[in-house]
Amino acid sequence: MTLIVTDLAIARGGVPVLEGLSFRLEPGRALVVRGPNGIGKTTLLRTLAGLQRPLAGQIAGAEDTIAYAGHSDGIKPTLSVTENLTFWARVFGVPDIAPALAAYELDDLAQRHAGNLSAGQKRRLGLARLLVTGRPIWMLDEPTVSLDVAAVEMFADAVRAHLAQGGSALIATHIELGLDADLLDVGPFRAKPRAVDDFDGDFL
Amino acid sequence: MIALLMRDLKLAFRAGGGFGLGLAFFLIVTVMIPFSVGPQSSLLATIAPGVLWLGALLACLLSLDRLLALDWEDGSLDLLATAPLPLEAVVSLKALAHWLTTGLPLVLAAPLLGVLLNLPGPGYVWLVTSLVVGTPALSVIGTFGAALTVGLKRGGLLMSLLVLPLYVPTLIFGAEVARRGATGMETTTPLMMLGGITAATIALLPFASAAVLRVNLR
Numbered sequence: 001m002t003l004i005v006t007d008l009a010i011a012r013g014g015v016p017v018l019e020g021l022s023f024r025l026e027p028g029r030a031l032v033v034r035g036p037n038g039i040g041k042t043t044l045l046r047t048l049a050g051l052q053r054p055l056a057g058q059i060a061g062a063e064d065t066i067a068y069a070g071h072s073d074g075i076k077p078t079l080s081v082t083e084n085l086t087f088w089a090r091v092f093g094v095p096d097i098a099p100a101l102a103a104y105e106l107d108d109l110a111q112r113h114a115g116n117l118s119a120g121q122k123r124r125l126g127l128a129r130l131l132v133t134g135r136p137i138w139m140l141d142e143p144t145v146s147l148d149v150a151a152v153e154m155f156a157d158a159v160r161a162h163l164a165q166g167g168s169a170l171i172a173t174h175i176e177l178g179l180d181a182d183l184l185d186v187g188p189f190r191a192k193p194r195a196v197d198d199f200d201g202d203f204l
Numbered sequence: 205m206i207a208l209l210m211r212d213l214k215l216a217f218r219a220g221g222g223f224g225l226g227l228a229f230f231l232i233v234t235v236m237i238p239f240s241v242g243p244q245s246s247l248l249a250t251i252a253p254g255v256l257w258l259g260a261l262l263a264c265l266l267s268l269d270r271l272l273a274l275d276w277e278d279g280s281l282d283l284l285a286t287a288p289l290p291l292e293a294v295v296s297l298k299a300l301a302h303w304l305t306t307g308l309p310l311v312l313a314a315p316l317l318g319v320l321l322n323l324p325g326p327g328y329v330w331l332v333t334s335l336v337v338g339t340p341a342l343s344v345i346g347t348f349g350a351a352l353t354v355g356l357k358r359g360g361l362l363m364s365l366l367v368l369p370l371y372v373p374t375l376i377f378g379a380e381v382a383r384r385g386a387t388g389m390e391t392t393t394p395l396m397m398l399g400g401i402t403a404a405t406i407a408l409l410p411f412a413s414a415a416v417l418r419v420n421l422r
Contacts, residue, residue: 046282049286050285050286051282051285051286051421051422052421052422053422064288066286067286068282068283068286069283070279070282070283071279072277072278072279072282073278073279074278074279074280074282074283075278076211076215076278076280078215078218078219078220079211079214079215079218083211083214086207087207087208087211088283088287090206090207091207091208091284091287091288091289092287092288093288129283
């Protein structure tokens with residue numbers, strides 16, 4: 001499934017942040033989104049995931065194809081690792097959670113309550129959720145926060161495996177993942193401040 | 205869809221899930237009423253249906269601010285919004301889970317607490333009937349209120365102010381069924397009205413809740 005974005009403009013809190021953004025995300029490819037803080041990377045990912053509407057422009061191929069992972073992992077602290085993953089697997093209609101547990105080495109933690117996990121372990125659980133969605137396009141917002149070097153490698157392996165199966169990924173990150181990924185620098189697409197046209201000359 | 209319902213029920217029964225909060229509040233209110241109004245059994249019998257209904261309503265209100273706020277805080281709501289489930293189904297299931305963990309225990313506890321308030325004999329059947337018919341509306345309206353205020357820090361007060369006026373018709377007709385039943389009068393008309401309110405809220409409000417949730421998630 002190819003994601004095609006044409007002339008997209010997005011806003012955060014009513015203020016336009018990016019405009020004129022166009023790109024394609026082909027199956028089997030990864031796209032790393034770069035840009036300074038506050039440029040609108042999270043807003044871009046949320047818009048593509050359908051959580052908010054764009055100001056202008058078209059998004060094609062995003063309907064029911066995107067697995068979104070934001071800053072929070074959506075983990076319930078009173079449920080065990082297995083229960084958390086099983087819930088999402090059943091919501092997305094995926095039968096088996098074993099590969100997801102194995103990919104992030106969560107087998108030993110499977111019966112542990114998620115509230116007792118460390119920040120990095122929680123993040124691994126959050127990323128394992130992507131594997132039980134069965135969705136072709138991963139949309140990841142700073143996925144490597146609080147991961148150690150070994151876990152970052154697990155994540156990179158999971159992304160590579162996903163790409164090899166014909167999936168694709170859009171990743172907003174500032175660290176080098178060692179992926180064969182295209183780079184999308186959103187800096188040049190910063191929305192220009194609008195000219196204020198409500199100047200009331202007659203009032204003066 | 206069953207997965208979401210089962211998860212919500214499981215979360216409610218786990219430690220800190222809030223199950224029993226409404227029930228404890230209901231118990232406290234109805235146990236305290238005889239102490240505060242005095243031990244005249246005729247007076248208690250007169251006010252029992254209204255007190256039980258008001259207690260159930262406030263107990264329901266107490267548990268509403270956790271309904272969607274917890275899922276919003278940990279990001280689950282964003283993820284559910286991008287899942288294959290329509291948001292209308294999500295809010296309907298949330299309301300159902302809330303009713304099963306809050307409304308249903310209140311219905312079951314009400315006859316026991318009626319004894320404490322000297323509820324007249326014929327009133328028990330009608331009290332339970334009115335609560336069974338009326339409390340689902342409380343959960344559905346409450347879900348709407350929770351959807352309106354999701355994302356607001358300390359949104360509980362605002363939600364109470366928004367939800368309480370919407371609870372008034374249910375309270376009026378629900379308490380009227382119980383009162384008429386307790387005094388041996390005809391109950392058909394208020395029961396029909398109560399059922400109508402519940403049916404209408406269940407049919408319409410999930411769409412409104414899902415719509416405001418979409419706006420609030422932006």
